[in-house]
Amino acid sequence: MSLVNFTTREITCKIVYYGPGRSGKTTNLHYIYGRVPDSRRGRMVSLATQTDRTLFFDFLPIDLGQISGFSTRFQLYTVPGQVYYNATRRLVLQGADGVVFVGDSQARQLDENLESLQNLQSNLLEHGVDIRTIPLVMQYNKQDLPRELILSPADLDDALNFRGVPSFGADALHGKGVFETLKGISELVLKKLAAGTAA
Amino acid sequence: MTSALNPKYSFETFVVGAANRLAVTAGHTVAESPGAAYNPLFIYSGSGLGKTHLLMAVGHAAKKAAPKLNIEYLTLDEYVEAFHASVAAGQGDAFRRRFQNVDVLLVDDVQFLTNRKEMQSELLRLTEALQEGGRQIVLTSDRPPPEIADLDERLISRLSGGLVVDMGPPDYETRVAILRRKADERGARFEPGVLETVAQAEVGNVRELMGALNRLVAFQAVNDTKINAETAKQILGLVGDGAAQPGDARAPAAAKSGGGDEFGEFLADVTVTVGKAVEAWRARVGEAVLRWEGEGYRTHRLEALLQRDAPGAVDKAIAEFAADVERLKALEAEVAELDPQAAGQSVFRDPERVSEAEQAAAKVRDGAGPPPGPSAAFPLAAFAVGPSNQVAVSAARAALERPGKKYNPLVLVGKSGLGKTHLLNAIGLELARGKRAVVACLSTQAFIDELIAAIDGNRVDWWRARYRRATALLLDDIQLLIGKERTQEELFNLFNLLQDKDRQLVFTAPAHPNTLSGLEERIVSRLEGGLVAEIKEPDREVKRAVLERMLSQQGPTPEPTLIDYLADRPTDSVRSLVGLLQRVLGAAAAQDGPLSAGLAREVLEGQAPRDTRRASGFRASGLVVSSLGGIKSREKVVWDWVDVADRMIEEFR
Numbered sequence: 032m033s034l035v036n037f038t039t040r041e042i043t044c045k046i047v048y049y050g051p052g053r054s055g056k057t058t059n060l061h062y063i064y065g066r067v068p069d070s071r072r073g074r075m076v077s078l079a080t081q082t083d084r085t086l087f088f089d090f091l092p093i094d095l096g097q098i099s100g101f102s103t104r105f106q107l108y109t110v111p112g113q114v115y116y117n118a119t120r121r122l123v124l125q126g127a128d129g130v131v132f133v134g135d136s137q138a139r140q141l142d143e144n145l146e147s148l149q150n151l152q153s154n155l156l157e158h159g160v161d162i163r164t165i166p167l168v169m170q171y172n173k174q175d176l177p178r179e180l181i182l183s184p185a186d187l188d189d190a191l192n193f194r195g196v197p198s199f200g201a202d203a204l205h206g207k208g209v210f211e212t213l214k215g216i217s218e219l220v221l222k223k224l225a226a227g228t229a230a
Numbered sequence: 231m232t233s234a235l236n237p238k239y240s241f242e243t244f245v246v247g248a249a250n251r252l253a254v255t256a257g258h259t260v261a262e263s264p265g266a267a268y269n270p271l272f273i274y275s276g277s278g279l280g281k282t283h284l285l286m287a288v289g290h291a292a293k294k295a296a297p298k299l300n301i302e303y304l305t306l307d308e309y310v311e312a313f314h315a316s317v318a319a320g321q322g323d324a325f326r327r328r329f330q331n332v333d334v335l336l337v338d339d340v341q342f343l344t345n346r347k348e349m350q351s352e353l354l355r356l357t358e359a360l361q362e363g364g365r366q367i368v369l370t371s372d373r374p375p376p377e378i379a380d381l382d383e384r385l386i387s388r389l390s391g392g393l394v395v396d397m398g399p400p401d402y403e404t405r406v407a408i409l410r411r412k413a414d415e416r417g418a419r420f421e422p423g424v425l426e427t428v429a430q431a432e433v434g435n436v437r438e439l440m441g442a443l444n445r446l447v448a449f450q451a452v453n454d455t456k457i458n459a460e461t462a463k464q465i466l467g468l469v470g471d472g473a474a475q476p477g478d479a480r481a482p483a484a485a486k487s488g489g490g491d492e493f494g495e496f497l498a499d500v501t502v503t504v505g506k507a508v509e510a511w512r513a514r515v516g517e518a519v520l521r522w523e524g525e526g527y528r529t530h531r532l533e534a535l536l537q538r539d540a541p542g543a544v545d546k547a548i549a550e551f552a553a554d555v556e557r558l559k560a561l562e563a564e565v566a567e568l569d570p571q572a573a574g575q576s577v578f579r580d581p582e583r584v585s586e587a588e589q590a591a592a593k594v595r596d597g598a599g600p601p602p603g604p605s606a607a608f609p610l611a612a613f614a615v616g617p618s619n620q621v622a623v624s625a626a627r628a629a630l631e632r633p634g635k636k637y638n639p640l641v642l643v644g645k646s647g648l649g650k651t652h653l654l655n656a657i658g659l660e661l662a663r664g665k666r667a668v669v670a671c672l673s674t675q676a677f678i679d680e681l682i683a684a685i686d687g688n689r690v691d692w693w694r695a696r697y698r699r700a701t702a703l704l705l706d707d708i709q710l711l712i713g714k715e716r717t718q719e720e721l722f723n724l725f726n727l728l729q730d731k732d733r734q735l736v737f738t739a740p741a742h743p744n745t746l747s748g749l750e751e752r753i754v755s756r757l758e759g760g761l762v763a764e765i766k767e768p769d770r771e772v773k774r775a776v777l778e779r780m781l782s783q784q785g786p787t788p789e790p791t792l793i794d795y796l797a798d799r800p801t802d803s804v805r806s807l808v809g810l811l812q813r814v815l816g817a818a819a820a821q822d823g824p825l826s827a828g829l830a831r832e833v834l835e836g837q838a839p840r841d842t843r844r845a846s847g848f849r850a851s852g853l854v855v856s857s858l859g860g861i862k863s864r865e866k867v868v869w870d871w872v873d874v875a876d877r878m879i880e881e882f883r
Contacts, residue, residue: 042504066493095497098504210492214499221503 035101035224042103044220045126046213049151050133051143052112055172058203059133060091060107063213066206067093088123105217112147121154129166129220130155131212133203134191136173136181144191162194166219169198170212175205235293235303239286245411247404250280250397257284257368261291264299264334264366268393270357271368272375275397278435281370284397285336288368292334302329303336310342310349330359334366340389341371344379347723354385380727400436405429408436409443418447423459431466441520442466464505467513511544512536518548527555528580554581561591601670601696604658604704612779613649613656614804616771622763626653629734630660633702637761639725639735641708643742644765647805650738653765654704657736661702670697671704678710678717685716697724702734708757709739712748725756735760768804773797776804780811781825791827799834810834 035042048056057077064075073092088108095103108127110120124130132151134144152162171187182190184200192198197215201208241261246254253275259267271288275281289301304312316325329335335356343350360367371378374396375389400408409425428446433439449465450457457465515536519529535547562578577587615623622644628636640657642650658671684693697703703724711718728735739746742764743757768776774797781793796814801807817833818825 063493068493071493095500098501101504103500103504206492210496214496217496217500218503221500 040101042098042101043106044104044128044217045106045108046129046131046216046220047124047127048107048109048131048133049120049124049147050110050112051135051140051147052114054112054133054135054140054144054147055201055203056109056112056131056133057089058172059131059170059201059209059212060089060109062203062206062209063093063107064091066210071095088119107213114146114150117150117154120150121157124151124154125158127165128223129168129216131168131170131216132191133170133172133201134187136171136184136187136200137176138180138182141182141190144187148191166216166223167194167196168212168215168219169196170201170203170208171198172201172203172208174200175202175207235286235289235301237290239283240290241287243411244280244283244287245400245404245408247400247407249400249404250275250284253284253395253397256393256395257288258291260366260368261288261334262295264292264296265361265364269361269366270389270392271366272371272389272392272394273368273397274371274374274394276399276435277372278437279397279399280436281372281397282338285338285368285370289334289336292366299333300331301334301336302332303338305338306340306342306349309337309353310346313349313352326356326359329356330363332360332365334368335360337367337369339371340369341373341378343381343385347382350382350385354382354388357385357388380723399434400439402429405433405439408439412440412443413447416443416447418443418450420446420450420462421456421458424457424462427459427462428466437524438520445516461502461505464502465513467517514548515544518551522551522555522581525555526579527558528582531582551581554584557584558587561587565591565594600668601700602672602676603662603669604655604671606659608652608655608659610656610660613652614768614772614775614779616769616773616775618766618769618772619644619649619653622653622765625761625763626657626736629736630657633661633664633734634729634732638729638732639737639757639760641743641757641760641762642736642738642765643740643762644738645740645767645803647803648765648768649804650765651706654706654736654738657734658702658704661704661734664701667701668699669702669704670700671702671706673706674708674710674717677705677721678714681717681720694720694724698727700728700733702736703728704734704736706738707740708737708743709741709746709749711753712746715750718750718753722750722753722756725753729756767802768807770797772804773801773807776807777811780808789826792825792830795827795830 048059050056060075064072071094073094076088076090088110091107093105093107095105097103108123110116110123130151132148134140134147155162155165169188169192171182171184173181174184184198188198197219199208199212199215201212203209241254241258244254253273256268256271257273260269260271273281273284286303289303292299293301313322313325316322337353340353343353357367369389374394375381375386378386406426406429409429413420413425424446425443428439428442431442433442445465446457446462515532519532519536522529522532529551532548532551535544558578558581565578575587575590577583577590580587610626613623622642625637625640626642629638629640642653644650655671658669661667662669681690681693684690705721711721725735737757739757742762743749743754746754774793777793777796792814796807796810799807799810801810814825814830814833818829821829823829
């Protein structure tokens with residue numbers, strides 16, 4: 032999928048929220064959905080199990096309107112976090128312009144975070160994408176939980192953020208850090224695009 | 231032929247600031263009472279600072295004050311064109327009358343007087359006539375009169391005689407005022423602070439300011455959103471850090487309706503990023519277009535890029551365009567030196583036609599061969615040096631060490647046959663060794679003949695250009711200029727031009743320049759401004775050197791006594807010495823005998839053997855000298871008359 036189509040003058044950014052199960056990816060999308068004016072958002076598609084876990088994926092299209100003469104659209108996807116849905120994750124990752132890794136800040140979830148990160152790396156590789164080149168930001172969710180249960184963003188950076196990408200502490204349920212994360216990934220994606228066309 | 235005054239350019243629309251207040255006041259004064267106050271009024275400023283506007287404003291104001299006044303505005307190019315047209319139509323006088331009846335004459339862009347001698351004298355005449363008649367003349371230029379290259383001094387003093395004022399670039403406040411006025415004129419409305427932001431940009435002139443404003447107007451029209459100061463900075467590329475300010479009301483109004491601030495902020499950020507990232511190439515192309523257009527080049531190729539949807543290899547295209555422009559500049563500069571008129575061709579301003587420009591330049595190059603160079607027959611090494619010419623030779627060597635800087639001009643004086651021509655050509659040959667040296671070395675007669683041919687062929691400009699690019703000019707027998715007024719005029723201009731550029735000038739003359747009556751005073755004074763070095767009658771040392779060199783060419787080693795004998799003979803020039811030697815050599819050849827002092831004595835002291843008759847057509851010196859020189863010298867006198875007996879037989883046949 033091409034990110035910028037100069038012929039039809041469209042910019043389409045596909046951003047995938049990745050991470051272990053129950054880390055808050057869908058919550059991010061819900062919060063965003065709630066803040067986007069009606070005229071700007073499409074229908075949010077959410078395929079969930081009966082226990083409200085994402086079964087297939089969530090999809091939120093946002094129309095940013097005309098920017099510099101381009102009709103600009105963001106497509107936000109989440110993947111199912113549970114380990115056994117890997118085929119779906121790989122499918123959703125296809126053609127992603129940027130990835131938000133939503134980690135669970137709870138100390139006991141650290142291994143799940145690591146595992147998911149490794150899974151992300153291998154799935155990207157399946158698509159021929161090097162995790163070191165794709166725009167990526169980290170979001171450490173659930174920072175609102177009691178201190179004794181969670182790791183600080185700095186600790187999580189040490190544990191997970193090998194590449195030193197932008198990272199954001201967040202409380203997706205209340206919206207803290209959600210838009211910061213989205214801005215962060217958008218900027219990276221668009222800047223990469225600039226580097227691509229300037230050559 | 232002349233342009234009408236543009237109604238938009240009046241004092242009412244002219245924004246006055248500190249930098250142009252004086253010029254505007256002077257303009258008002260002149261318009262109120264033409265011919266009375268500052269006459270001529272000369273306004274100069276950099277490009278795009280309002281010269282033309284002010285000039286037309288004077289015209290409008292004068293017309294308003296006195297509607298009956300005859301006001302004429304034209305650019306210098308139009309003036310030249312009008313002049314040429316009327317001359318071609320045989321109505322040069324009508325042209326002069328037409329302009330002499332103008333009450334207020336406004337001439338724009340007089341800096342183009344460079345290289346236009348006829349127009350300079352025409353303008354001088356006109357200025358004088360208008361001033362005498364109490365009529366006003368206002369001129370503009372991009373530089374003050376003394377800095378206009380190649381401008382006649384009389385015209386400089388005439389133009390500087392009234393009031394010369396300059397206009398600087400507008401200050402911040404003036405820039406804001408100009409922007410407000412222009413935005414009003416265009417019916418564009420901006421949020422507060424936008425125009426102030428634009429005015430903060432460091433721009434060199436008003437035209438660039440207008441360019442910036444135009445971009446904002448266009449952007450606003452296309453995007454259908456109001457621009458604020460921050461976006462304006464983005465659009466104009468004025469932002470260094472690109473730091474976004476949260477809460478900034480950058481987002482389109484629709485975004486705010488339901489979503490709260492967060493989405494609006496996000497949208498604003500994305501807008502900025504897209505502007506910088508996705509469309510950055512457009513800004514680069516736009517800048518390139520503005521830049522080259524400002525320099526007067528056609529930018530169709532770049533504009534076509536903007537029509538495209540995808541950026542593609544934009545930077546490469548811009549680089550190629552820049553390279554083409556550089557090539558055109560180089561060609562234009564080259565052609566301008568060879569033929570200033572040809573350099574005005576539009577082909578040198580259109581990067582789409584580089585190959586045509588190459589061809590045009592090649593044509594000019596072919597047409598303008600280098601001027602005649604020095605003769606290889608006179609190497610410096612073969613020039614015999616002695617006390618009699620030591621001064622001249624060391625001056626020549628000094629001049630060669632630092633051409634154009636030490637002795638410029640160098641004037642070699644001395645009687646005929648002392649080696650002036652040899653030394654002149656020798657200097658020429660040495661100078662010609664330099665890289666890219668173009669040495670013009672020729673006789674004054676040839677110089678005059680070339681000019682006459684050029685006038686005849688209507689190619690005087692071309693002829694001038696040929697000499698103007700010479701890195702050294704060496705003229706033999708400068709006295710031949712006497713009575714050639716036009717050549718003196720041309721030489722005078724050429725002289726000044728070359729001397730200004732530190733190019734070596736060498737002349738020869740039979741006597742000190744100030745004794746040559748008939749040579750214009752200004753030329754004489756310039757000749758004397760350098761070094762006048764005299765070559766005296768050859769001393770024994772010089773003579774010996776000459777004899778040794780000539781005899782060594784004969785092969786067998788000559789008797790030393792022969793050289794002594796010949797060197798001691800009284801001779802007043804090298805040429806006559808050579809003549810003597812030739813006679814001896816001739817005699818020796820005829821007798822088939824050895825060269826000896828005895829033979830020489832026999833030949834030269836009247837004891838010539840009867841059969842040493844010279845071959846017919848033999849010339850003593852072997853040199854051909856222009857008869858126009860009119861200098862008496864020994865070799866031009868017939869020495870050997872045919873024997874009476876022989877002549878009688880001849881006549882009785």
